[in-house]
């Protein structure tokens with residue numbers, strides 16, 4: 001594998017969210033020569049969409065995704081997803097990432113929850129298409145099936161894409177899919193039209209917190225060059241978005257240090 005193109009590096013702002021708001025993250029990306037950014041909607045609301053659009057444009061950044069829509073098994077999902085589509089449109093985001101939601105509250109009905117998710121996505125898809133915002137289903141590791149996403153493999157996500165047609169694809173996050181025996185096969189199946197985002201970090205051993213103990217690339221057990229190879233063979237030419245939830249380590253550090261290390265590791269170990 002040749003080294004990845006440094007211009008493909010993108011910062012998912014979850015990586016520095018404890019210490020920086022969106023305005024600081026945009027300035028930080030510009031300062032470190034990181035060309036892409038993927039904001040979260042709470043940070044976007046705090047900054048204001050108009051001001052965020054202005055600052056992102058002024059710094060020439062690509063919005064590699066907006067996090068997030070989804071949670072189709074919760075209440076008020078429809079209005080929230082409509083707003084998310086509008087915001088992604090305003091930002092010119094390459095996709096709106098969908099964390100689809102876990103079990104219907106109070107139920108044990110996993111299959112029913114998945115069906116509800118599919119219906120929810122189908123309901124917002126026409127608006128997303130009209131807005132020119134591709135929807136990216138992000139399958140989450142099965143440990144999060146109950147609380148955050150009952151779509152847990154690329155295969156499940158792509159089955160939904162096949163049923164719903166254009167304007168929808170997947171976000172491949174190595175943290176969630178690295179273990180999947182069908183990973184190579186399903187990335188190839190997705191192809192360049194359905195792979196909308198690529199999120200990178202690492203899986204630490206031991207993992208101390210299932211949600212917020214992701215590792216920096218190179219510190220864990222994920223074969224990142226191998227997965228990038230699968231992505232490239234499928235025709236994916238988009239960004240490599242660093243997304244690290246790390247209460248115990250990276251969130252505590254100076255974000256300028258975090259960004260410098262992201263750049264260095266991106267070039268060396270991904």
Ligand code: ZN
Pocket residue numbers: 138171173199243
């Ligand atoms: Zn992700």
